[in-house]
Amino acid sequence: MLSALTPKLGSILVILFGASIITFLFMFMIPGDPAWTIARGRYGESTITPEMLAEVRAETGLDQPLPIQYARWLANVVTGDLGISFLTKEPVGPYLGKAFLVTLQLTVISLVLSLILALPLGLIAALKPLSWIDTASTTISQFGISVPEYWLGPVLVLIFSVHFGVLPSAEWGDWKHMVLPAVVLGFRPLSYFTRMIRVGLVDVLRENYIRTAHAKGLAQSRVIGYHALRNALIPLITVVGLQFAGLLGGSVIVEVIFAVPGVGRLLYQSVMGRDLPVIQAGVLLVVGAMGVANVLADCVCLIADPTLRCAED
């Protein structure tokens, strides 16, 4: 099983290496002198002197050639030194970690919610293809893919916070704060999962072993629930992995709307405040987490589907 994962792990390391180069180059995307940007971030705009700029250049290595700068930066990142935030003057690592945990929590909750809903929706749609209920489930998933979360969010706030007053509209704390953002975030995965389950089941139900199961007199519930579902859910694992990765990096807007203190909102604030160390560390963290999610999904696939393991041996 490990041998099946080795090439994947290798390619993810290559991707991470490449991503770190791009992330490093973010510094030069800000118009003007990077040393000036850093000096402004540290000491404020009005107090910058040429001596300060020279000091910053020497300290950050901006006077050195690019590859050496990159190597120094990468060495710092790998050893856990993510730099000091321009805005809060604190080390980036700890509070980036805290924000990441919040995003992770939110992601897991919305994935679980959407999976719980998608199973019956996809199941019913697959059992009665092209019926009204199938059409309804397709329509729901179309809606889920197209609805802008920056509209759905405020609309739900309007209904549940302003009108009924049952759920808080922002901030983060107990479970009540998680409901609305998790529902809004879960809409898109719900759509993909429903489709995936339906397509997978429709394909599997055509297989000979399903006919055999019916023929030997098994109850419909056992044929569907045990024989069909087991195989139909394997393609779903990959999609769950992809959506998991997608949510980790795609919750910016929802986090901003609901004032969730996650990585997305932190990155948004850092971009608005030109807080370069936080931006670089945050983007790298998200890319890395997405890579890990990817590998995890592959592991689960290998465990769930023995034919994949055989193919490798």
Next chain:
Amino acid sequence: MASPCSADPLTVAPAAAIGDFPPGGLSDAIVSRVATKSGRQSKTFFQRAFRTLAATGPGTILGLVILGLMIVLCALAPIIAPHDPTEMNMLARLQGPSWQYPLGTDGLGRCILTRLLYGGQISLGVSFLVTIATTLIGSVIGLASAMSSKLVDEAIMRFVDIVLAFPPVILVLVIAGLLKPDLTNLALALIIVGWSPFARLARIQAMVVKQREFVEAAICTGASSLRVAFRHIFPNVLGPLLALSFLRLGFALLSLAGLSFLGLGAQPPTPEWGVMLNEARRYMSIDPLVMLAPGATIFLATLSVSIAGEGLRMVLDPTHR
């Protein structure tokens, strides 16, 4: 039309599908519907196209019609809009629908309908431009990769993998935000991020087509690799690329308005759908309509693009049936 390599994708795709898929099941039901309906003798290209699209379900045509209608209405904004998009009427703030203001007014007393019509010129227009640019750039890079030596091909594709490893919204956010938040930079960021899926698809498809006899024949007749790529391979990979570009148009629409909503794109008082939505948030609890109208417009545009895109993909992209 006469040469075999530039055959009309609308007719080629369903015909190829008949042999590939046994009857039965959901997706095949659609495929066979496509096949039987488009199999009839039709007179013009448009009739053929219409029949093929209609066979994928009522949604495809409906989506295209709604999208077309939105484009026409927004393009005609200077003629049909009842007011000026930035004209403020402080005496008529946050009004409900009336004959004077069909969709009411926003927090600064501006006509919402007018702003939606003008806003569409930016939201739809820039999304289309971004999508066209990403399709072209991605296709050229993908074709170049497929025609290059193994080493160059490998290098290009690794680079595509790296770009795809970034979460798109965050990459757009960082690029647009670090450059300087305005509409041009947001469009630029969307292009920088959006070309990679097209490159990957164009390369995969081109690799398949490259094996076909007519490409070999073209090479034998002494055609340059540039000519082989654009005259012989490109027309045959166009279908899936067009289908993908329609799906990516939805992403462009959503992220353009979404990042403008966050303050990274068009800046107030420009009438842009995302900007309107952001301005409306302040008055949400007093007057929900201010927020409902631009949101519903973005939703409708994305929905019709996505439904039509699904149908088009069924027709244009044989691999996704």
